[in-house]
Amino acid sequence: MRQHIARAPAKVNLQLSVGPLQDDGFHDLVTVFHAVALFDDVHAMAAEPGAGISLSVTGVQRDLVPLDSTNLAWRAAQALANHAGVDPDVHLRITKGIPVAGGMAGGSADAAAALVACDSLWGLRTPRAELMEIAATLGSDVPFGLHGGTAIGTGRGEILTPVLTRSSFWWVFALAEGGLSTPAVYAECDRLRAGSAVAAPMLSGPLMSALRSGDASEVAKNLSNDLERAAVSLRPSLSRVLGLGEEYAALRAIVSGSGPTCAFLARDGEHALDLSVALSSAGLCRTVVRASGPVSGAALV
Ligand code: C5P
DSSP: OOOOEEEEEEEEEEEEEEEEEOTTSOEEEEEEEEEEEEEEEEEEEEOOTTOOEEEEEEETTGGGSOOSTTSHHHHHHHHHHHHHTOOOOEEEEEEEOSOTTSSSOHHHHHHHHHHHHHHHHTTOOOOHHHHHHHHHHHOTTHHHHHHBSEEEEEETTTEEEEOOOSSOEEEEEEEOSSOOOHHHHHHHHHHHHTTSOOOOOOOOHHHHHHHHHTOHHHHHHTOEETTHHHHHHHOTTHHHHHHHHHHTTOSEEEEOTTSSOEEEEESSHHHHHHHHHHHHHHTOSSEEEEEEEOOBOSEEO
């Protein structure tokens, strides 16, 4: 019997410039998403007609993942079924490799993978552009989960333009014990900036040149994240973790997205290995993983 398993990557933001809060409760962004080789798998399994959607989760931090219709993968299956006019009968089994509430878009990856896996299970052959439209209704980072690679995100983050990069980059990720809520981090960012004028976000030209040249140290110099101060404000222990980057000669250490995962850019794969050993032995984080990027977006395994 054919398996309908899709795999989607985690992301780190190479640039995350947060503009003013808009009336819809979202911030206008200019971001550069970069998909890295940490994955969640979503297995869509046939269910009896009328059974509806059900969900189970295996892998690390599975206890932190909701098993009901608040789960983004569940909402993705429902949205695809609505779009196609089919009954949403499926059991979704998610295998987590991406940290939960870690600032690496794990929930969005699950939604992207669920779209691809259910599309296959239900034999829909939905055009990619329509899957992208459904993805944008589910969350700001879900379209990128489908897209993968390296891409500029504007609007809420859902409008994507691909960026060509010359080479692969090696990262080490320090995963924290608990998660951080994305809305709480954005709210803290607003609180910290209250009273000062917030400029419209702009794409970093030097980061684009660095990505085109494939020079990891130039990329390192031009990484930026407007949510970092807010994440550190809510989780002060992150400043010690980021400080380890300098201590262990990472090219650069930044908070990934809304955190609390910290991302360290390495010179190459070997340097990433040395760095991950050093960071693990420091004992300041739950676990340390190594991953390269860019990698492709959600696809059938
Ligand atoms: O789009 P998503 O559901 O992933 O967003 C989660 C939360 O993150 C939003 O409810 C909002 O508080 C915040 N957010 C934002 N501006 C964005 C994207 C997300 O304020 N562009």
